[in-house]
Amino acid sequence: MINQRSFFFNVDWISIMLFISLIAIGWFSIYAAVYNENAIYIIDFSTNSGKQLLFIMVAIIIGVVILLLDSKFFYVLSPVFYGVTIVLLVAVLLIGRNVGGNQAWIPIGSFRLQPSEFAKWATSLLLARYISSLTGKLNDFRNVLPAAAILLFPMFLIMLQPDTGSALVFVALIFVLYREGLSPYFLFAGFMMVVLFIGTLLFTKMIVIAAISIVMACIIYYAYKKNKRIIATTIATFILSLVFILSVDFVYNNVLQAHQKTRIDLLLGLINDPRGAGYNVNQSKIAIGSGGLLGRGYLQGTQTKFNFVPEQSTDFIFCTIGEEWGFAGTATVISLYLFLILRLIHIAERQRSSFSRIYGYAVACILFCHFFINIGMTVGLVPVIGIPLPFISYGGSSLISFTVLLFILLKLDANRMGII
Amino acid sequence: MDSFFSRKYVIQAIFIAITLTLLLRIFYIQVVDDQYLLSANNNVLRRLIIYPARGIILDRNLKVLAQNEPVYDLMVIPGQVAPFDTLAFCSLIAISKTQFDKQFIKAKKYSLYRASVFEKQLSAKTSAGLQERLFEYPGFYVQNRSVRYYPDSTAAQFLGYIGEVNDREIEKSGSFYNKGDYIGKSGIEKSYEDLLRGQRGVRNIMVDVHNREKGRFFEGKYDTLAVSGDNLIASLDKRIQLMGEQLMRNKIGSIVAIEPETGEILAFVSSPGYDPNMMVGRQRGNNYMKLLDDSNKPMFIRPTQAEYPPGSIFKIINALVAQQFQTIDYNTIYSCPGGYRYGYRGFMKCTHVHGSLNLIGAIQESCNTYFGYTYAKMVDKSGLRPINGFRKWREAVSKFGIGGKLDIDLPGERKGLLPTAELYTKRWKSERWGSGFNISLSIGQGELGITPLQMANVVAIVANRGFYYKPHLIKAIGAKKIIRPEFTQKNYVGIDTQYFSPVIEGMSRVVKQGTAYYSKINDIEMCGKTGTVQNPHGENHSVFFAFAPRNNPKIAIAVVVENAGYGATWSAPIASLLVEKYLKDSISRPKYYTDRLLKANLLPKKPIPLASKRVKDSLRLVFIKDSLKKLPETKNSNAKPKDTLKRNLTIKTPKKLLDTLRKNIPQKNLKKEKDSLKKYISTKKSKTITDTLTKK
Incomplete structure (x- = not known):
């Protein structure tokens, strides 16, 4: 057992400070967002900023409780x-409340629970x-399959809500798998898919096919004498790319929903509708840009x-x-996030148990995914995907869930010398 | 440590790279690209124009002639309009659905994002009801503005009116005005527009996403205040202006009264007039068309735009010029046998057989013969060739402000007509002509066009004994009471003071015991001259001008009543009443005296044919003249002087001729006729039939 003093000494205070900074920035921003010159009370529990204060307190209590729990x-x-x-995710599909097209909330009293956050x-x-x-390598197909199943099952259930944004976050966990030995080919494949998808939408299929043909030909030409395996891989990639390109239209037209297509089109500049579908992003860019x-x-x-x-x-x-804070503010917030995420990776890497390390990476990846998609969306780099900015966005479920996510890691880290 | 430890760097590198991309993007839109700041300001910023109060116009006694009254314009920004219950909205502002659609399309055509006037000048009551429910209709708002109000409904042609700017005016102003702004369109409102309009202010307000006002932009740092227009003090005296308008009711004509010692115009009556309030408000368009269609042309500013042969009052000028030329002196006597005989068979009839008359008597009796001799002597026996004698005479007359603009501070002034020697040379195709060829000029008939303003100015010159100030309508501008410098300069007419004495004596006798005896005022020595202007298409014009009192004159007045008859019957009494009212502020004459004038209806019995062309009186003259050219036989058969010359020089218009003429002009050719007529005037000026018939 560890005594109280050394326990708190062991907690990563840098992460806690970053956490508190982001929450504070979040609260002040929410206050500004709902600010009304006529309102007298700063803390008014009927406004978002007042409620958020409540959520922050609950989140901190939960965080402390987590730190006090046994790490095992x-x-x-x-x-x-x-x-x-999983039960909750199924339940939300059956008894959940539909808000804004997503059946994502289970009402409990006056609050609503969002299982996808948990x-x-x-x-x-x-x-x-x-x-x-x-015990074996993660590359092994038999080992990857259960891992993929663990990932994809909740993701699939969330897709059914349908909450594409939250589901997309699970894709970020591919970095965790990569860290633990998954072939880099999967990362590469993911990257290629994005490039080819955008390329196909922006240009015609023939141009994209021609482009990858040239690239592949060059690779084969240079690798020919050195490594015969690369040729095989390249050809395989080429064939898969062709299949992918030809399926883009089908995916785009039949799998994606209309509003998702519109958002992608807007992002790529294929349509321009600043007063209609593009209103959010346009006004968001105006706000940030001004x-x-x-x-x-x-x-x-x-x-x-x-x-x-x-x-x-x-x-x-x-x-x-x-x-309200200009580039100075945005750069600060982005730096805080980057710092926190790198700190979490650092924490993860210093763990003795692989459980803690893998979990640490998962936290870092999930946070990064939220951070990138959310900010990317507000500046028009990423199509509009409704996911919150961790610790900053208003919302009890998301704040508490991120706090839990983070504090479990901090708890594991504080106990890193112990045996799990 | 495990075998994939190094992969931590790959992951970190990817995260850092992506974050840097984000930062770069944000740096670009926040710091490099400034269009977003503009867009943000466009989102919230609304520029409201604050219209200053237009300057008030007061009369010389500081009584209000034109003031302002608040009205409410309903504005619309079509781009912000959301679907709403159109019918309820229409009933709120009391317009029909079709009107609504029309207005809305118009506004949309102008601009989707800029405000345009949807419905003008709502009453206070309508706008109050509307404003309560305005939140239901995004894109609409009410803007406060003031409109003109003329408390006494007087001096319409003098004050003019304001109206919405048209495209040409916007262009001319260098886009100073915006669509829907108001600008002076005529009268004082136009000529003093720069001073009256004041300076517009701008209020920058912020609105939220629902277009609700959310306070001032930057605490009003970029706002400017509206500065009210300058108030103007008109020279007009509302008392005699109103009285003049009453006396001129149901008559066509003008009154112009001038204060000789300043050139300030005391009365400026153009009849028929109209209520200036007709040109304000929602009925303005209809009223405007009604006024335009009125065959008596109320929109025509007769005091400065109507040109008449002056008739006998012109003898005053000839008397002065002849003395200055040493052609006659006050004691020169001519004998009147009942007319002036000239040339081969020329004869200018006089009203009576006057016998021997000196200058004073000739003026008192208005003897045509006397002035026929005088004019002939001036032109033919000046020691120059007659054509140059005429030129010299013309030069002297033009100094009285005849044949040229007096530059009154009112738009649209006409210069009238004083014929040049070239006109006659061209007409007779020779330079060898003399007084006999235009003898009618001696008595103010013929090719003369003089506006009532010019008449009043002439009598002001006489009152001043030799000079005038430019007649003007505004005596002081703004709080500092600025007077334009050009209004304080004396303009001498080149007649020595002593020559005025016999003329004034004659004019005094005109009122005391002469033609205008009926218009004599107790206790006031008024000096005047009547005129009865022949025109070939109707009754004579009644003309009178006068000043009073004889010493230290306070008022000079000219009155023209068209187609009324003798000057002494109508114009002189009207003038005398106004003079008395102005000098004594009361009327000593019996009631029947004024009643006769007030009740008289001298309007044309039926609309005059070609009434639309009744721009100036001489037009009709030319028209008839034109037709006569086609009928040389008629002219020959009328060659006998006795038949042709009835009363002075008048030719009675061949009635048959007019009738055939009217029949011969199909309605659709009217426009063509009008054009050819105008062309004719511009080339030939007006040739009167009088001369043609008497000479040929």
Whole structure:
């Protein structure tokens, strides 16, 4: 057993400070987003900022509780968490409340529970437990399959809601698998798919096929004498690419929903509709872009104050930061995130147990995925995907779930010298 | 440590690379590209124009002539309009659905994102009801503006009116005006537009996503205040202006009264007039068309635009010029046998057989013969060739402001007509002509066109004994009471002061015991001259001008009543009443005296044919003249002087001729006729039939 003093000494205070900074920035931004000059009370539990204060307190309490729990608790109970989450994900499809087209919430009293948020850490825990228990390589097909199943099952259930954004986050866990030995070919394949998908939408199929043909030909030409395997791989890649390219249209037209197609088209500049479908992104860009170097001043952003950006305290909270604090503010927030994520990777790497390490990577990847998609969406780099900005966006489920996600890692880290 | 440890660097590198991409993108849109700041400002910023109060126009006693009243314009920004219950909206502002559609399409055509006026000048009541429910209709808002109000409905042609700017005016102003702005269109409102309009202010406000006002942009740092227009003090005296308008009711004509010692115009009556308030408000368009269609042309500013042969009042000028030329002196006597005989068979009839008359008597009796001799002597016996004698005479007359603009501060002034020697040379195809060829000029008939303003100015010159100030309508501008410098300069007419004495004596006798005896005012010595202007297409024009009192004159007045008859019957009494009212502020004459004038209806019984062309009186003259050219036989058969010359020089218009003429002009050719007519005037000026018939 570890005494109280050394326990707190062992907790990674740098991460805690970053966590607190982001939560604080989040609360002030939400306050600015819902700011109303006529309201007198700063803490008013009927507004988003007031409620968020409540969520923050709950999240911190939960965080402390997690730190006080036994670290074996998470390893042992991870299948239970996963099981419960799956049950909740199924339940939400049956009894959930439909908000904005997504059947993602289970109402409990006056609050709503979003099981997909909890699925992130439950899945991460089980994934960590499974991979850490493996003896063979992850490259082995028999080993990858269960790992993929653990990942894809909740993802599939979330897709049914349909909440593509939350489901997409699970894709980020591919980095975890990569770290644990998955062939880099999967990363490469994922990258190729994105490139080919965008390429096919932007240009005609023939141009894309011609382009990859040339690239592949060059690779074969240079690798011919050195490595015969590469030729085989390249040809395989080429064939798969062709299949992919030819299926893009089908996927695009039959798998994606209409609004998703529109968002992709808007991003790629294939359609221009700043007053209709493109309104959100356009106003978001205007808000961030109008911030300039130093911003318009706290509570002075006109885009924010006068509600030009919809979903401003949740998914588009970054606009408020961009508009009122300018590039100084956005760069600071982005730096804080990058710092936190790199710190988490550092923490992960210093773990003795592979369970903790894998879980650490999962946390880092999930946070990064949220961070990138959310900010990328507000500046028009990524199609509009409704996922929150960790620790900053308004919302109890997401805040608590991210806190749990983070604090489990911090707990594991604090106990890294112990035996799990 | 495991075998894939190095992969941590790959993952970190990917994360860092992606984050840097994000940062670069954000740096670009925040710092490099500034279009977003503009867009953000466009989102929230609304420029509201604050219209300043237009300057008020006061009369010389600081009584209000034109002031402002608030109205409410309904504005629309079509791009912000969301679907709504159109019918409910229409009933709120009391318009029909078709009107609504029409207006909306118009607004849309102008701009989707800029405000345009949807419905003008809602009443306070309508706008109050509308404003309560305006939140239901995004894209619409109410803008406050003030419109003109003319408390006494007086001096319409003097004050003019304001109206929406048209495209040409916008262009001319260098886009100073915006569509829907108001601008002075005529009268004082036009000529003093720059001063009256003031400076527009701008209020920058912020609106939220629902277009609700959310306060001022940058605490009003970029706002400007509206500066009210300058107030103008008109020279007009509302008392006599109103009285003049009453007296001129149901008559066509003008009154112009000038204060001789300043050139300030005291009364400016153009009849028929109209209520200037007709040109304000939602019925403005209809009223405007009604006024345009009125055959008596109320929109025609007669005091400065109607040109008449002056008739006998012109003898005053000839008397002065002749004395200055030493052609006659006050004691020169001519004998009147009942007319002036000239040339081969020329004869200019006089009203009576006057016998021997000196200058004073000739003026008092308005003897045509006397002035026939005088004019003939001036032109033919000046020691120059007659054509040069005429030129010299013309030069002297033009100094009285005849045949040229007086540059009154009112738009659309006409210069009238004082014929040049070249006109006659061209007409007779020879330079060898003399007084006999235009003898009618001696008595103010013939090729003369003089506006009532010019008449009043002439009598002001007489009152001043030799000079005038430019007649003007605005005596002071703004709070500092600025007077334009050109209005304080004396303009001498080149007649020595002593020559005015006999003329003034004669004019005094005109009122005391002469033609205008009926218009004598107790206690005031008024000096005047009547005129009865012949025109071939109707009754004579009644003309009178006068000043009073004889010493230290305070008012000079000219009155023209078209087709009314003798000057002494109508114009002189009207003038005398106004003079008395102005000098004594009361009327000593019995009630029947004024009643006769007030009740008289001297409007044409039926619309005059070609009434649309009744721009100036001489037009009709030319028209008839034109037709006569086709009928040389008629002319020959009328060659006998006795038949042709009835009363002075008048030719009675061959009635048959007019009738055939009317029949011969199909309606659709009217426009063509009109054009050819105008062309004819511009080339030939007006040739009167009088001369043609008497000479040939």
